[in-house]
Amino acid sequence: MAAKKKSLLKKAPDLKSVLAELKQNGSAKFKADMSARYGIVTKAEVYGTTVAKLRAMAKKIGYDHALAEQLWATGIHDARMLACMVDDPAEVTPTQMERWVKGMDNWGLVDTACFHYWDRTPHAFAKIEKWSKSKDEFVKRAAFALLASCALHKQGTDAQFLRGLQLIEREASDPRNFVKKAANWALRAIGGKQSLKLRAAGRALAKRLADSDDPTERWNGKDALRAFARA
Numbered sequence: 001m002a003a004k005k006k007s008l009l010k011k012a013p014d015l016k017s018v019l020a021e022l023k024q025n026g027s028a029k030f031k032a033d034m035s036a037r038y039g040i041v042t043k044a045e046v047y048g049t050t051v052a053k054l055r056a057m058a059k060k061i062g063y064d065h066a067l068a069e070q071l072w073a074t075g076i077h078d079a080r081m082l083a084c085m086v087d088d089p090a091e092v093t094p095t096q097m098e099r100w101v102k103g104m105d106n107w108g109l110v111d112t113a114c115f116h117y118w119d120r121t122p123h124a125f126a127k128i129e130k131w132s133k134s135k136d137e138f139v140k141r142a143a144f145a146l147l148a149s150c151a152l153h154k155q156g157t158d159a160q161f162l163r164g165l166q167l168i169e170r171e172a173s174d175p176r177n178f179v180k181k182a183a184n185w186a187l188r189a190i191g192g193k194q195s196l197k198l199r200a201a202g203r204a205l206a207k208r209l210a211d212s213d214d215p216t217e218r219w220n221g222k223d224a225l226r227a228f229a230r231a
Helices: 015-024 028-036 051-061 065-073 077-086 094-101 107-116 124-131 137-152 158-171 177-191 196-210 215-230
Strands: none
Touching: 015 051, 015 065, 015 077, 051 077, 065 077, 077 107, 094 107, 094 124, 094 137, 107 137, 107 177, 124 137, 124 158, 137 158, 137 177, 158 177, 158 196, 177 196, 177 215, 196 215
16 A cells, blocks of 8 residues: 655645646646647546646645545546545545546546556455456556556556456457557556566467457557567
């Protein structure tokens, strides 16, 4: 479990002041770049606050579960990104994770939640198992982005990651862009771990996929093999 992040502020910030700061830090250029350069498309209201600005704000705020829930409830993209950076992994619940993931409509929000704190919760692998079967593109992405994040942050056992490889193999033919890239990310993360068992299993899976007749499976396998060769 991650250590408690201490707030650098003298008093807890209120929602109104945080939203005002988010709006003040908004950038029209970054807002345009979100879709044009980074493929982040959302139906939500967007201020255009850069990730660097969001991280600076999160560092000042520290962990604040109540504020995170308030930020999420606004529906504003920037506020929800910040919510994922200030929520406390120790306080998040499975019900909350389900509620939040169903409100995610872009990869940036999914990956921020998974990489910043969902991987540090005790619920991560149960959600990976469940979400990997979802028909929703971004819920399914969350399964594999979370699996990748757990592998990169050393949150999990060899047995859990071997099960993760089984899920990757089962879903490796899903051609949807945000799913296949997350599955590939997870495969590379697991196959790149120090565990000899996981390295061997990851590379064996990549080889099987690379030899597949299915184009998506083949792309997943070949891309992972290239990454392993570079490493």
